[in-house]
Amino acid sequence: MDVPARRSARRARPARIKYNRREALAGYLFISPWIVGFVVFMLGAMAYSLVISFSRYNLATNVARPVGTANYARLFDDPKVATSLANTLFYAVMAVPLEICVALGLALLLNRVGRGAGFFRTVYYLPKMTPAVATAAVFLLLLNGNTGAINQALGFVGISGPQWLIDPAWVKPSIVLMTLWGVSGTMVIFLAALKSVPKDLYEVADLDGAGSVRKFFYITVPMISGAIFFNVIVLTIAALQVFDQAYLLFWRDQTSSSPEASLFYGIYLFQQAFREFNFGFASAMAWVLFVLILLISLVQVRIGNRFVYYEGEKR
């Protein structure tokens, strides 16, 4: 059965391969669960979502009545949309660079330590294994403005800590702090990238008398730029959808201790969909978020292409 395939294996165009019909059919059968899932729960869901975003959905009758662009117009009229979007962007701009710097810093430390790195890596990874809800339950008490351990520690060095969970200015830093505690996933990706930088590059630089700062910026950063790029994109997408931490710290019981500052886009979308059951409006919000994420990712890719160095790439 392999004869036709073997003959065409001589670098023929892939399109010219003569497929074995039985084999092809079996292949489709094996991937059929994915095809069903993709068509129904991805493509179908997206198309459905687009239709609903132009409709008013009646939950009792399951009927979507077209309302034109009314839902999208409401996005501009509802001040909470702008607030939540601004909060989310502000959070992303603060969280992503900090996560990248802390994760890279820790990875550099671990990469240097040699023996014992396994132990520290395990310790740093533990928060990543802690369920978000557990992290939140602990930080809810640690961040307490009056009795929390974090403000007590700050008190020792003479700083009177803020009301983390109430003061609007400190709401986002609270969430950033929690996110940084679980930064080890990003760190592990950096660590893998650091390990794959060829050692001889550093040896050559040593011979040329380069200091460690120069080695970092002229060898390490370019060589791991692919990992930096990947992490920035993934963390940005995650930050724009921030939900769990914000919900647990601020929105467990419908009212928030700091309702303006803690209203993130994901929270408002969730409230509109599953508390108010405004599915049309929520779908419009979801599409705006999707387009926004797409645009931001595209810009990042455009910028990234200028800086990212891939081993073996032809210039």
Place this chain on the structure above:
Amino acid sequence: MATTRAQPAGTELPSPAPTPDAKTDLGPSRPRRKPRPPRAKAARLLLWALLGVVSAAFLYPLVWLIAASLKPRAEVFDNSLIPRTFSPENYVQVWDQLPLGHWVANSFLIAVLAATLVTFSSAMIAFGFAYFRFPGRNLLFGLVLATMMLPGAVTMVPQYLIWKNLGVLGTWIPLFGMNLFGSAFYIFLQRQFFLGLPRELFEAARIDGASYFGLFRRIALPLSIPSLVVIFIFEFQASWNNLQSALIYLNAGSVEGFTAPLGIAYAMTKYSPTNGGQGDYQYVMVATLLITLPMLVLFAFGQRHFIEGVATEGRKG
């Protein structure tokens, strides 16, 4: 196991293998021994000090949690890492205070179902992509990878409505039903694994008269148990921690029907004084610790897999 170096398996670049020499700081300079020993020593000390401080910061919340779970109500907030009054009775009382047994059982069953389903469906789909040649294979696999970038917020509402129209709201099906159709990252992982198996193995079985499904069930699956286990524990963790789906699909039901994350979120509110609670946070802390422990145990057994899996995720980008 903690000290085995996970790297060699995955490194793609022809970088030098981890010879013992690769462990030292910047490679060579060791044998020469001359260059500035006092400064190097100071740098080493500083490095260890930094690592120690960071470790303390990472461990503190977990140690604090253990301590708080052993304190009486009045002392939960005192931040001492050794309880002044030990009250292990928290661990007994919590079962009467909260339906913790139900929550853990629900979460466990859902996680097992979710992980089992996604492991087998992803393996089957991955085998389709790895072994068979059919028109459009590369395009379809590209689509699989592309779905990883789709933000969950976009499909959240329509998926809810699809489940509603199928009449399964109020059941557990929406919490793991999607797993019947495989999951992009797991398909990717498992396909990589299958591609590493020698094709002759399958050709020989074909000659012996094995069916295509026989190849999958009798050869591919038994040989890939290690990677199937990885997928299983990954998904188990994801399901165990999943708050948002529980909020969407279970929040309206009875408290006994909650999953562990939803239950903790409920408990955090229940005891809050602003909600008429007594501030019995020690129970929340016990419950929190008890639902975190399974993850730490999972990590103890599979830490290499977790860390390698995350690193793989970065490498494909």
